[in-house]
Amino acid sequence: MxxxxxxxxxxxxxxxxxxxxxxxxxVLAQQYPDVEHIIxxxxxxxxxxxILKKYPHLxxxxxxxxxxxxxxxxxxxxxxxxxxxxxxxxxxxCPNALTLVASAFERTGVMVVYGDGNEMDEQGRIQRVxxxxxxxxxxxxKYWKWEYEYTQPAVFFRKDVFDSVGFLDERLYYVxxxxxFIRLSLQYEFHYIPAVLxxxxxxxxxxxxxxxxxxxxxxxxxxxxxxxxxxxRPSEGKHxxxxxxxxxxxxxxxxxxxxxxxxxxxxTFFRSWM
Numbered sequence: 001m002x003x004x005x006x007x008x009x010x011x012x013x014x015x016x017x018x019x020x021x022x023x024x025x026x027v028l029a030q031q032y033p034d035v036e037h038i039i040x041x042x043x044x045x046x047x048x049x050x051i052l053k054k055y056p057h058l059x060x061x062x063x064x065x066x067x068x069x070x071x072x073x074x075x076x077x078x079x080x081x082x083x084x085x086x087x088x089x090x091x092x093x094c095p096n097a098l099t100l101v102a103s104a105f106e107r108t109g110v111m112v113v114y115g116d117g118n119e120m121d122e123q124g125r126i127q128r129v130x131x132x133x134x135x136x137x138x139x140x141x142k143y144w145k146w147e148y149e150y151t152q153p154a155v156f157f158r159k160d161v162f163d164s165v166g167f168l169d170e171r172l173y174y175v176x177x178x179x180x181f182i183r184l185s186l187q188y189e190f191h192y193i194p195a196v197l198x199x200x201x202x203x204x205x206x207x208x209x210x211x212x213x214x215x216x217x218x219x220x221x222x223x224x225x226x227x228x229x230x231x232x233r234p235s236e237g238k239h240x241x242x243x244x245x246x247x248x249x250x251x252x253x254x255x256x257x258x259x260x261x262x263x264x265x266x267x268t269f270f271r272s273w274m
Contacts, residue, residue, distance in 0.1 A: 012089065014043075018046075023090070024039075030098045038059045049062060068176070083157070083159070091200050093153070100193055114191070120199045120201050130150070130200065137185040140182045
């Protein structure tokens with residue numbers, strides 16, 4: 001690592017002009033001495049290109065792709081920095097985030113660093129602080145316990161991790177970050193910084209905002225398929241331990257939402273059929 005390790009910030013974007021400039025400015029506001037911002041646009045038809053052309057420091061491409069995971073992998077492979085940051089077009093960094101992250105990498109020598117994040121609404125108003133917790137491969141795999149919470153843009157990792165764990169799974173639509181973090185956490189320690197590093201925007205057009213409207217979102221089905229990859233073979237004891245834990249978690253969640261959580265989507269749906 002150099003005295004000021006170089007950051008590569010990767011931003012996938014598709015018709016996100018209303019948020020993109022705020023994203024770019026949050027990276028510029030870091031005033032970090034060595035950072036490249038790579039924006040992979042999927043061929044936007046809004047004002048995205050006009051925004052990109054305003055900032056000559058950016059590295060960017062605008063062309064059709066196969067989705068967010070493919071766009072991110074393109075950006076990861078273009079990166080020339082020591083440390084990778086993944087900042088979606090509707091998210092932003094908090095002041096001094098990159099300096100704090102660089103210091104943690106230099107001080108600890110770890111491969112992955114993470115902090116806390118803000119959850120903000122469509123207008124950029126902070127709704128709550130997302131305190132990171134439960135960062136371990138076991139917590140990630142046992143998603144049904146919901147012991148973890150993290151803010152994806154508040155996670156940074158050395159570029160070298162791609163050599164050992166590979167890139168994002170481009171078959172995944174919702175939980176490509178979660179699956180990638182499972183692979184990372186199986187090999188590397190995640191070092192925590194007690195600071196708010198990034199703000200995550202929740203709005204109706206975002207993937208996260210859209211799936212919140214469903215009783216059982218598509219993202220949960222995908223999360224379950226990802227979890228199953230890491231249960232082990234049926235000949236292994238851990239396979240059945242995960243299976244039993246999942247069954248217990250499913251029953252607890254079912255009864256909790258029907259009988260204890262007023263206004264839950266499952267309770268409303270259940271009562272409509274009684």
